[in-house]
Amino acid sequence: MQESGLKLKATDDDDLEVFSTVLQDARMPMSEVTFLKEEKRFAALFHRYCYEQMQDMVTGHDLMQVECALVFDDVSNASAWDLGGLGGGGMAELMTIVSDSTTEDSVSITLVFHGGGHIKVDAARVEGRLADIGEAQPADRRPRHAPTFDI
Secondary structure (H helix, E strand, C coil): CCCCCCCEEEEEEEHEEEEEHCCCCCCHHHHHHEECCCCEEEEEEEEEEEEHHCCCCCCCCEEEEEEEEEEECEEEEEEEECCCCCCCEEEEEEEEEEEEEEEECCCEEEEEECCCCEEEEEEEEEEEEEEEEEEEEEEECCCCCCCHHCC
């Protein structure tokens, strides 16, 4: 069982790379994504794999998962494309997070999903948080890209 959840903060591209690694292959329910325009906030819920708790890296039999909230603040716009039909049961699987400074005063952060879907978040700067919610539970499925698990 997980005693304390993961809590991370992002303020630059290096931090976003950590977010991307932590959320690799995490499933996002399409119904749990929102852009609160007046609050300038983007938020999404993920079911992430707890690779940091795994003891058996070869088989992944002890793999756990936990709900995890991703939040970006100071967001001016959020848009999605090609998300329809990604994943089953209204779920999309995250592949990576990339960022691009569009001007000196803005950045675009893109969530890239398996199958080609994207969510683009435009913000004044990188200001993100990633936090586990609740306790980890045994994973109900294996991640899509876990080559050592297929031995």
